[in-house]
Amino acid sequence: MYHAKISxxxxxxxxxxxxxxxxxxxxxxxxxxxxxEIGIPTAKNVIYIFLSGGLAQHESFDPKPDxxxxxxxxxxxxxxxxxxxxxxxHLPMLAARSNKWSLLRSLTHPxxxxxxxxxxxxxxxxxxxxxxxxxxxxxxxxPCMASVVSKLLxxxxxxxxxxxxxxxxxxxxxxxxxxQFAGEMGADYDPWFIEASQFRTSExxxxxxxxxxxxxxxxxxxxxxxxxxxPRLELQHGMLKDRFKSRLDLLDGLDQQRRELDRxxxxxxxxxxxxxxVQLLTGDGVHKALDIHEAxxxxxxxxxxxxxxxxxxxxRQLVEAGVRMVQVNLGNDxxxxxxxxxxxxxxxxxxxxxxxxxxxxLDDLDDRGMLEETLIVMAGEFGRTPxxxxxxxxxxxKPGRDHWGPVQSVFFAGGGIKGGNVVGASDxxxxxxxxxxxxxxxxAATIYSALGLPQTxxxxxxxxxxxxxxxxxxxxxxx
Numbered sequence: 001m002y003h004a005k006i007s008x009x010x011x012x013x014x015x016x017x018x019x020x021x022x023x024x025x026x027x028x029x030x031x032x033x034x035x036x037e038i039g040i041p042t043a044k045n046v047i048y049i050f051l052s053g054g055l056a057q058h059e060s061f062d063p064k065p066d067x068x069x070x071x072x073x074x075x076x077x078x079x080x081x082x083x084x085x086x087x088x089x090h091l092p093m094l095a096a097r098s099n100k101w102s103l104l105r106s107l108t109h110p111x112x113x114x115x116x117x118x119x120x121x122x123x124x125x126x127x128x129x130x131x132x133x134x135x136x137x138x139x140x141x142x143p144c145m146a147s148v149v150s151k152l153l154x155x156x157x158x159x160x161x162x163x164x165x166x167x168x169x170x171x172x173x174x175x176x177x178x179x180q181f182a183g184e185m186g187a188d189y190d191p192w193f194i195e196a197s198q199f200r201t202s203e204x205x206x207x208x209x210x211x212x213x214x215x216x217x218x219x220x221x222x223x224x225x226x227x228x229x230x231p232r233l234e235l236q237h238g239m240l241k242d243r244f245k246s247r248l249d250l251l252d253g254l255d256q257q258r259r260e261l262d263r264x265x266x267x268x269x270x271x272x273x274x275x276x277x278v279q280l281l282t283g284d285g286v287h288k289a290l291d292i293h294e295a296x297x298x299x300x301x302x303x304x305x306x307x308x309x310x311x312x313x314x315x316r317q318l319v320e321a322g323v324r325m326v327q328v329n330l331g332n333d334x335x336x337x338x339x340x341x342x343x344x345x346x347x348x349x350x351x352x353x354x355x356x357x358x359x360x361x362l363d364d365l366d367d368r369g370m371l372e373e374t375l376i377v378m379a380g381e382f383g384r385t386p387x388x389x390x391x392x393x394x395x396x397x398k399p400g401r402d403h404w405g406p407v408q409s410v411f412f413a414g415g416g417i418k419g420g421n422v423v424g425a426s427d428x429x430x431x432x433x434x435x436x437x438x439x440x441x442x443x444a445a446t447i448y449s450a451l452g453l454p455q456t457x458x459x460x461x462x463x464x465x466x467x468x469x470x471x472x473x474x475x476x477x478x479x
Contacts, residue, residue: 041452042416053336082420093359101413106424106433117381119179124444141183157322166197211306217396342400375415383408386431441472
């Protein structure tokens with residue numbers, strides 16, 4: 001098992017961090033592998049593409065051309081490179097690359113509400129924790145998968161093991177969506193949130209800014225003040241090396257006092273935390289990984305010069321630099337929540353940049369020899385209803401689909417995944433699994449297994465109580 005090795009002195013830590021001006025909650029070093037128990041990895045890295053709002057399976061990876069009109073919807077299916085595998089006509093680039101990816105068409109959970117669905121699909125746990133609230137994250141929430149990776153896998157190149165970009169999942173009402181934090185594991189294991197796309201509005205403005213912004217019922221909307229820019233990790237302007245060194249000298253004095261207190265209390269010091277912060281602040285690797293605008297112009301065009309493309313390009317650069325898991329939130333404020341005007345919004349603003357960016361990611365990783373060592377998973381918090389209908393009060397007057405937990409399609413590629421493969425099936429209306437149903441626990445187990453975590457692994461809380469990581473079984477049919 002993996003055992004927690006570090007006792008934290010939060011108050012002292014916070015004071016020391018303040019002198020450096022850098023938050024340490026996302027720089028926590030990993031728990032050691034105490035027993036030397038290691039799984040057999042099929043991947044070094046994971047990129048988890050999360051489609052907040054809920055991807056419509058009928059309009060993406062599980063079309064139903066023989067179903068009644070109010071089920072099949074407006075889109076036509078197209079043949080992929082894999083005989084017999086159909087996808088939406090608005091995913092032509094991915095269709096041409098089906099030899100590189102697999103589909104799971106039978107993932108199921110019982111929740112039709114956004115916050116519950118987010119929590120389930122970000123943590124890989126179908127049971128809601130005690131005290132769960134859909135309006136805010138709680139310290140009793142289950143840890144997200146990125147936090148599990150942060151706690152159990154060693155850092156590489158002094159980079160945090162897990163990152164989330166380009167922004168936290170925050171609803172237009174201001175409520176922060178639960179499930180994207182460390183929860184009961186403790187805030188020290190929250191993922192590294194890279195806030196690169198911080199546009200907020202009181203209206204429901206969605207999409208892949210700036211190229212594909214839209215209002216749910218008004219149409220195209222690209223905010224003038226939008227900017228995609230990752231935060232720069234650098235010394236404050238005017239802080240010369242001597243001044244920076246003086247701050248470190250001051251910290252040394254505080255550290256000496258803290259060490260004496262720690263020895264008296266029998267608690268390990270955490271000098272290395274500060275060292276890791278300094279190395280991250282002054283190293284070159286992370287700066288290059290975050291600076292996507294300096295990437296080759298042709299490559300940026302392939303991904304798409306919008307928040308979807310730039311986010312996946314940054315994810316590739318981060319895993320190449322050493323981050324083990326990157327969660328990419330494609331779309332802000334539940335962009336994929338296609339209640340109304342669904343077909344127009346999917347056709348014009350959501351599917352094209354996704355098709356382009358994910359295809360570019362597959363090609364880019366493949367060209368660099370990284371696809372086989374990078375597992376890509378793409379899912380939302382749930383699927384959409386089998387029936388198309390116009391919501392009561394829909395301001396566009398045009399139809400869509402409601403939330404639907406019973407079934408969704410999940411996309412897998414790289415990291416040992418068998419290309420041109422379909423696992424599971426939904427019924428004729430795309431409403432329920434009829435073959436090989438799998439759960440979020442099984443999806444999470446597939447991710448953990450790919451990274452080499454053994455099925456007996458556990459993390460320990462502050463009372464040294466073990467918490468099992470696996471709650472499902474890896475989906476072997478994908479491999």
